[in-house]
Amino acid sequence: MEYSRGPEYQRLTRKITVSASEPQTVKVNLQRWLNPRDYGFYSGDHHIHAAGCAHYDNPTKGVTPLDMFKQVKGEGLNVGCVLTWGPCFDVQRQFFSSSADRVSEPLTILKYDLEISGFGSAALGHVCLLNLQNQTYPGTLGTVKGWPSWTVPVLRWCKEQGGVTGYPHSALRVNPPQAAIRMINELDRDQSESINAEEASLGLLPKTFASIDEDGDGQLNRPELTRALEQAADELPNLAVPEMNGGGAMEICVSTAEGVCDFVSAMDTERIPEWNTWYHILNCGYPSKSAEKPTFPV
Secondary structure (H helix, E strand, O other), X not given: OXXXXXXXXXXXXXOOOOOOOOOOOOOOOOOEOOOHHHHOOOOEEEEEOOOEOOXXXXXXXXXXXXXXHHHHHHOOOOEEEXXXXXXXXXXXXXXXXOOOOXXXXXXXXXXXXXXXXXXXXXXXXXXXXXXXXXXXXXXXXXXXXXXXXXXXXXXXXXXXXXXXXXXXXXXXXXXXXXXXHHHHHHHOOOOOOOEEHHHHOOOOOOOOHHHHOOOOOOEEOHHHHHHHHHHHOOOOOOOOOOOOOOOOOOOHHHHHHOOOOOEEEEOOXXXXXXXXXXXXXXXXXXXXXXXXXXXXXX
């Protein structure tokens, strides 16, 4: 068998004999390799669910705070933020409290809050609303009525309560073929289906003009742009602009400038686009934080 207790403990193995005739209890000795509290750090997961994600829907509409507490404590986390979202919203919201859930212990705190996902203001990116005092956005009815169509209003509402805000799925993915078409459509003033140096000066290239112009003809065609975008998207930081028409923290540049976004999540989508978003925000002078997601419990 293999046993551990989250990333602060060693993952160990031992051989056991399982009896078919009677129940048995197996005791294990957990071994830490690091205790971050000795250095002033406490572990947590700001994005876990008690319902949805293709599980916890049947036979009950999610699981209880006690179930979630066992998972959080079992992984050695000091803080677990259980976020009610679209699936089972009306059932799970009963567990919300303005303070830590009563099952909490001094070193294992459970707090119910919201992820705006699967409803409401999620079209420009899912958002985590943490440390809420009130979970009902003004004028809303459940998940279907009254929610703004963008994220800034709900982020500001959370901040006004003294809460903490951020985007849980932050990777802004680059689609090189689509990005190449978009760049030509935006910059090709002479309708040559390519971009010359003068036209390129009006936009943002993923690499220098000379390095993209592989054949040296003074024009950037679609295949050259596509290859340059593919190469740039694997570098960090990079200037390969995503399409901003799908997943990811699409409104983060606006909400950060508005002062209503505290963090960008990492470790639950692709690394490079996660970090690239964060690096560019930092380079603009905003004190954004990166909140790591350990991916467990779910």
